[in-house]
Amino acid sequence: MIDSIINVFSMSLAFALIGLNVYLSTKVLNITDITCDASVALGGCSYGALVVSGINPLVSFLIAVSFGVFAGFMTASIVSHIKVDPALASIITLVAMQTFITKLALIEELQTSKTFLTSVSAAGTFLLTLVVALAVTFLFFRMLNSEYGLAMRVNGGGQIISESLGIDSANMLWIGLGVANGLSALAGALITQISHSFSSIMGDGALVFGLAAVIIGETIIPPKTVRAAITGCFAGAFIYKTLIGAVMFSGAEIIGAEYHGIIISVALIFLMASLNDRKRLRGLL
Numbered sequence: 001m002i003d004s005i006i007n008v009f010s011m012s013l014a015f016a017l018i019g020l021n022v023y024l025s026t027k028v029l030n031i032t033d034i035t036c037d038a039s040v041a042l043g044g045c046s047y048g049a050l051v052v053s054g055i056n057p058l059v060s061f062l063i064a065v066s067f068g069v070f071a072g073f074m075t076a077s078i079v080s081h082i083k084v085d086p087a088l089a090s091i092i093t094l095v096a097m098q099t100f101i102t103k104l105a106l107i108e109e110l111q112t113s114k115t116f117l118t119s120v121s122a123a124g125t126f127l128l129t130l131v132v133a134l135a136v137t138f139l140f141f142r143m144l145n146s147e148y149g150l151a152m153r154v155n156g157g158g159q160i161i162s163e164s165l166g167i168d169s170a171n172m173l174w175i176g177l178g179v180a181n182g183l184s185a186l187a188g189a190l191i192t193q194i195s196h197s198f199s200s201i202m203g204d205g206a207l208v209f210g211l212a213a214v215i216i217g218e219t220i221i222p223p224k225t226v227r228a229a230i231t232g233c234f235a236g237a238f239i240y241k242t243l244i245g246a247v248m249f250s251g252a253e254i255i256g257a258e259y260h261g262i263i264i265s266v267a268l269i270f271l272m273a274s275l276n277d278r279k280r281l282r283g284l285l
Helices: 002-027 035-052 055-082 087-112 122-144 147-157 159-164 170-193 207-222 224-249 251-255 257-284
Strands: none
Touching: 002 035, 002 147, 002 170, 002 207, 002 224, 035 055, 035 170, 035 207, 035 257, 055 087, 055 170, 122 147, 122 257, 147 170, 159 224, 170 224, 170 257
């Protein structure tokens, strides 16, 4: 029971990185990037496949992140060179990566041997996830508050304005999508380490989760600054993941596991409505 609770906290931290991906792509770059789902599975499967094959875990983490960055570069390349809509370009990347992900997921059968995936306790995995998440978030915060990050935010506000200021829009897109999908790949690697398993479908729904984390976070903590927006991503991811965990551990099994999604959706609706009502009351007072 304790290990399960710890794993919920660990998962919240990992999924918060997906929230940062969605925040960077939708709020900063102002585009729709669906590559997120593929990047999570790509990072998780590549990390798991490398570790069970005997590769050093740290090296495996770096390789997994680099695969996610490559997926982001691939989407940016299609957008900038072929002039395709970002949403369609990310779908093309997702389809292309799926074959590679499926091949990596086949190595999951080798996981019967004792590896780094299973040799670390739940508490140890939580500490690992916490350190990685805080370090990456600090670097992410510094990047967005640097001159380069400001240029990226200006570019997201409008390509005509950014080009008039001498900002290379294509370069901003390359770096932005590379960082965003690198975050998702890192999240996938952490999820693999936490759950001790990986599969080709582990990234399904990642984009929806990231959007939920951003929206819930913005409702709780207004994104007036970058720090507030990042904090909101973590708060939203924690609330959403805790809600899912509560449903799983509650008596909801009585009505069937296939209805968990409906229960979570209804609970989220009531949560958002309650928060909005409180905001209205504050405005009246």
